[in-house]
Amino acid sequence: MPKKSPAPTPATRRERSLEKTFEPASFEARWYGIWEREGRFQPAGDPEAPTFVMVIPPPNVTGRLHIGHAFGRTLEDILARWKRMRGHRTLWVPGTDHAGIATQMVVERELAKEGLDRRALGREAFIERVWTWKKQQGNVILDQLRRLGCSVDWSRLRFTLDPELSEAVRTAFVRLYADGLIYQGFRVVNWCPRCGTAVSDLEVEREDTEGTIWKIRYDVPGVSSGAVVATTRPETMLGDTALAIHPEDPKTAKLRGKTAVLPIVGRTLPVIEDPVLVDKEFGTGVVKVTPAHDANDFASGQRHGLETVVVIGPDARMTDAAGEEFAGLDRFEARKKVLARLQAEGRVVSAEPHVLALGKCQRCGTVIEPYLSKQWFVKIAPLAEPAIAAVERGDVRFVPEMWTKNYFGWMREIHDWCISRQLWWGHRIPAFTCANGHVTVSEVDPTACATCGNEELAQDPDVLDTWFSSQLWPFSVFGWPKETADLKAFYPTSTLVTAWDILFFWVARMIMAGLHFTGKAPFTDVHIHGLVRDEHGQKMSKTKGNVIDPLEAIDEFGADAVRFALAIFASPGANIPLARSRIRDYRAFATKLWNAARFTIAQLDGGPKAESLEGRALRLPERWILSRLHGTATEVNRQLEAFRFDEAAQALYAFLWHELCDGYLEMSKPVLSGREGTDEDRETVRAVLDETLRDALALLHPFMPFVTEEIWEKLTDAPGTLIVAKYPLGRADRRDKDAEKAISALRAVVTRVRNFRSERAAGPTEPVELRIDPKSPEAAVISRLEDLSALLTAMGRLSALSFSSEARGGVQDVVEGVAMEMSFPKKAAGADKVAISRKLADVDEEISSVGAKLRNSQFLEKAPPEIVEKMRRRLLELEERRAAL
RNA sequence: AGGCUCGUAGCUCAGGGGGAGAGCACUACCUUGACACGGUAGGGGUCAGCGGUUCAAAUCCGCUCGAGCCUACCA
Numbered sequence: 001m002p003k004k005s006p007a008p009t010p011a012t013r014r015e016r017s018l019e020k021t022f023e024p025a026s027f028e029a030r031w032y033g034i035w036e037r038e039g040r041f042q043p044a045g046d047p048e049a050p051t052f053v054m055v056i057p058p059p060n061v062t063g064r065l066h067i068g069h070a071f072g073r074t075l076e077d078i079l080a081r082w083k084r085m086r087g088h089r090t091l092w093v094p095g096t097d098h099a100g101i102a103t104q105m106v107v108e109r110e111l112a113k114e115g116l117d118r119r120a121l122g123r124e125a126f127i128e129r130v131w132t133w134k135k136q137q138g139n140v141i142l143d144q145l146r147r148l149g150c151s152v153d154w155s156r157l158r159f160t161l162d163p164e165l166s167e168a169v170r171t172a173f174v175r176l177y178a179d180g181l182i183y184q185g186f187r188v189v190n191w192c193p194r195c196g197t198a199v200s201d202l203e204v205e206r207e208d209t210e211g212t213i214w215k216i217r218y219d220v221p222g223v224s225s226g227a228v229v230a231t232t233r234p235e236t237m238l239g240d241t242a243l244a245i246h247p248e249d250p251k252t253a254k255l256r257g258k259t260a261v262l263p264i265v266g267r268t269l270p271v272i273e274d275p276v277l278v279d280k281e282f283g284t285g286v287v288k289v290t291p292a293h294d295a296n297d298f299a300s301g302q303r304h305g306l307e308t309v310v311v312i313g314p315d316a317r318m319t320d321a322a323g324e325e326f327a328g329l330d331r332f333e334a335r336k337k338v339l340a341r342l343q344a345e346g347r348v349v350s351a352e353p354h355v356l357a358l359g360k361c362q363r364c365g366t367v368i369e370p371y372l373s374k375q376w377f378v379k380i381a382p383l384a385e386p387a388i389a390a391v392e393r394g395d396v397r398f399v400p401e402m403w404t405k406n407y408f409g410w411m412r413e414i415h416d417w418c419i420s421r422q423l424w425w426g427h428r429i430p431a432f433t434c435a436n437g438h439v440t441v442s443e444v445d446p447t448a449c450a451t452c453g454n455e456e457l458a459q460d461p462d463v464l465d466t467w468f469s470s471q472l473w474p475f476s477v478f479g480w481p482k483e484t485a486d487l488k489a490f491y492p493t494s495t496l497v498t499a500w501d502i503l504f505f506w507v508a509r510m511i512m513a514g515l516h517f518t519g520k521a522p523f524t525d526v527h528i529h530g531l532v533r534d535e536h537g538q539k540m541s542k543t544k545g546n547v548i549d550p551l552e553a554i555d556e557f558g559a560d561a562v563r564f565a566l567a568i569f570a571s572p573g574a575n576i577p578l579a580r581s582r583i584r585d586y587r588a589f590a591t592k593l594w595n596a597a598r599f600t601i602a603q604l605d606g607g608p609k610a611e612s613l614e615g616r617a618l619r620l621p622e623r624w625i626l627s628r629l630h631g632t633a634t635e636v637n638r639q640l641e642a643f644r645f646d647e648a649a650q651a652l653y654a655f656l657w658h659e660l661c662d663g664y665l666e667m668s669k670p671v672l673s674g675r676e677g678t679d680e681d682r683e684t685v686r687a688v689l690d691e692t693l694r695d696a697l698a699l700l701h702p703f704m705p706f707v708t709e710e711i712w713e714k715l716t717d718a719p720g721t722l723i724v725a726k727y728p729l730g731r732a733d734r735r736d737k738d739a740e741k742a743i744s745a746l747r748a749v750v751t752r753v754r755n756f757r758s759e760r761a762a763g764p765t766e767p768v769e770l771r772i773d774p775k776s777p778e779a780a781v782i783s784r785l786e787d788l789s790a791l792l793t794a795m796g797r798l799s800a801l802s803f804s805s806e807a808r809g810g811v812q813d814v815v816e817g818v819a820m821e822m823s824f825p826k827k828a829a830g831a832d833k834v835a836i837s838r839k840l841a842d843v844d845e846e847i848s849s850v851g852a853k854l855r856n857s858q859f860l861e862k863a864p865p866e867i868v869e870k871m872r873r874r875l876l877e878l879e880e881r882r883a884a885l
Numbered sequence: 886a887g888g889c890u891c892g893u894a895g896c897u898c899a900g901g902g903g904g905a906g907a908g909c910a911c912u913a914c915c916u917u918g919a920c921a922c923g924g925u926a927g928g929g930g931u932c933a934g935c936g937g938u939u940c941a942a943a944u945c946c947g948c949u950c951g952a953g954c955c956u957a958c959c960a
Binding site: 018020022206213229230231232233244276277278279281282283284286287288289294295296297299356357402405406409410413500504535536537568569571573574575576577579581582584585587588589590591592594595596597598599600601602603646647650653654661662665666669673751754755757758759761763764765846849850853856857858859860861862863864867870871874 | 887888889890891896897898899903904907908909913914915917918919920922923924925926927939940941953954955956957958959960
């Protein structure tokens with residue numbers, strides 16, 4: 001519930017303190033609702049301000065949020081919230097993808113449960129079923145994005161099959177066709193017999209598989225030894241239409257100009273010479289040529305005008321052309337039978353194990369069949385060229401930069417893209433064939449053939465590869481090809497965040513399409529992140545049982561913990577190792593923040609605070625924590641500029657936990673409790689606590705939006721919610737080297753005192769007398785420590801503190817340039833649990849190494865003077881320390 | 886076959902030419918007035934190996950070994 005009363009008085013405004021226990025589920029949904037209702041996700045603010053625009057990588061519309069999505073979307077949301085707080089007009093466009101093959105397969109499976117088949121149902125009815133499925137199952141993932149806290153602009157939600165986006169697809173197809181960049185042709189393509197469709201090269205996953213390579217002898221009239229060919233797929237020989245040799249290979253020269261006889265079939269095969277197809281060094285030097293079932297053979301067949309004989313059909317069964325004996329057999333059955341025949345005829349010369357890179361369908365794992373068919377292709381080289389140039393010019397920048405090389409490598413050897421799919425769910429290809437066989441490609445359904453006027457038109461039955469529409473996403477979401485206000489205002493976008501596994505599928509194609517259709521690269525930065533793995537780097541899989549469901553994790557630990565864990569592990573270029581225990585660790589961090597806030601709020605309620613810190617004399621601890629706060633702010637912004645989510649998160653973690661909580665909160669207690677300081681000091685401390693916590697909440701908000709907003713509400717009476725607060729940039733005038741050095745020394749001295757107790761088996765409350773030598777190497781720090789006497793005494797639980805150079809037979813040491821001596825007034829010093837001799841050895845070792853450097857004339861001459869000076873000081877300190885020990 | 890990335894504490898990883906870091910795990914002590922999802926103190930590493938450049942190498946270069954990934958039409 002948003003606060004109602006305006007400007008409450010300090011006495012009443014914090015009536016509601018934070019609950020004792022931190023329960024993220026109690027407020028996450030409430031805050032998302034408030035942000036959404038208040039329109040915080042829409043671009044707002046100064047119309048002159050720079051924009052920051054992202055489009056979401058659209059997930060499958062019927063999919064569920066998995067941890068990989070959660071990772072990418074978390075990074076995007078961090079950027080969106082950060083930029084928004086920095087005053088950018090920020091827009092993050094959400095949407096979903098129709099995911100052609102994937103969705104169709106799911107629905108087909110559903111049908112199968114009912115004993116139905118899509119073909120039996122018919123195209124219309126089937127598509128109807130898919131839409132029904134989409135309505136039932138769809139958009140769950142969108143609610144899941146809400147749970148994660150994604151600040152996307154829901155008023156601009158898009159789906160790749162929306163009418164406007166479908167229009168964009170159609171326009172793109174027609175324009176590419178008109179430009180001569182889309183063509184139809186007979187080619188050997190990657191065919192999935194199970195899915196019943198062609199797929200692109202990228203959708204084939206190569207897997208090294210143990211197979212067999214057989215050597216088979218073909219008869220060659222006039223050559224007594226015949227020709228021995230090697231093959232891993234004997235069943236395809238039924239479709240051989242030639243043998244090929246290398247023109248410069250003496251081994252096979254005797255076959256030149258001859259004809260061979262195809263075993264089993266008896267067909268006459270010319271021996272052709274093809275230096276491209278044949279590698280002299282491999283196998284027997286003779287290659288069987290099967291133009292209908294191998295892409296290379298097909299190319300060779302084109303060069304030599306060979307016949308194509310299709311012996312394997314689209315269902316991976318042998319065709320009639322394979323001969324009566326084999327027709328109807330599955331390809332692998334046919335292989336066995338063919339081998340048996342060859343064996344019987346004594347033609348199998350050898351059979352040896354052979355590892356081959358077997359292509360499998362990315363969707364279903366079925367072995368891909370090279371299949372000769374008529375398909376639509378994008379002629380890609382002319383599109384790739386400007387896309388390469390754009391990256392070379394730096395118009396598009398990959399982060400981490402190493403991906404640039406991968407991009408260039410792939411783009412420079414890119415093959416034409418097969419875009420037709422023999423599916424029903426998707427964008428139908430806008431090509432119409434008339435009764436006379438002419439093809440008309442048009443943005444609106446034509447009524448007559450563009451070539452001959454024939455009115456009997458049939459639309460191409462195929463649909464487009466899903467990625468054909470995805471490549472248009474950064475501008476189709478804004479209404480392209482119409483020149484909409486959004487397109488003008490928000491295109492090109494700023495940053496794209498995605499995983500490396502779709503760099504070629506999607507990112508490269510968006511760059512090509514963006515440049516071709518809009519003349520502009522679709523984004524300037526591409527942040528490429530890794531994949532989420534388990535804590536040992538293993539892929540998550542149901543069978544391994546190591547899957548982390550982000551929704552379950554959110555239920556258990558809160559969205560903030562999930563987000564923070566993902567962010568802090570986001571090392572650039574690497575996969576991220578995640579385990580439930582790690583998410584739990586960052587819930588602990590949220591809890592820590594929660595408790596620090598409870599403490600702070602209680603203190604603020606305990607008395608008045610200074611209205612402003614400006615011009616107020618600050619004590620060292622206050623100067624220190626403000627310096628650290630602003631140092632952290634600077635660091636976080638710097639790291640986010642560089643997409644270093646991990647470093648930014650780490651800086652925040654370290655600051656909040658180890659400096660604010662472990663450091664300043666503890667230092668503030670003696671003053672706040674009234675044991676030390678004046679009322680004025682207390683007012684100052686309260687103001688510093690307030691300011692520091694506010695800024696820390698703001699800094700942390702992009703990472704942990706819910707808990708920070710919840711605390712912010714209780715802490716501040718400023719209007720508006722944290723999501724639109726100003727992001728702290730870090731003020732240089734708050735940096736204070738002097739205070740940082742002094743407090744650092746103070747903390748080191750306190751640590752040494754505690755360590756003195758613990759290594760001598762004394763309890764934590766055992767009184768200790770501390771003497772600090774004013775003639776310490778870091779003399780300037782000593783006077784600061786004198787100023788901090790009261791604090792030092794309290795933190796070190798000292799029974800006495802003196803500043804003197806007079807040794808008293810206690811235990812001496814030097815830390816951070818402060819020479820000190822400790823002793824127990826009530827207790828024998830006791831034995832040091834860590835042998836002094838070992839410490840001495842360490843110091844001696846370092847003295848000799850530093851000393852050696854300083855005695856090296858080369859070092860003195862060539863090393864930068866500040867390094868030499870540093871070494872001198874270090875040696876001095878080491879010697880002092882040695883004397884003390 | 887080519888290319889890329891990576892070998893740093895028990896685990897997972899930052900760092901990157903001048904004193905080896907973090908988180909978790911581990912050990913000891915502590916129910917101290919925000920927090921046991923906590924506090925305090927500590928143990929633990931020839932920074933894969935070999936060579937080179939340099940006054941100085943975990944860091945730059947080369948090679949070797951090991952791990953992972955991507956691309957490729959070797960029948």
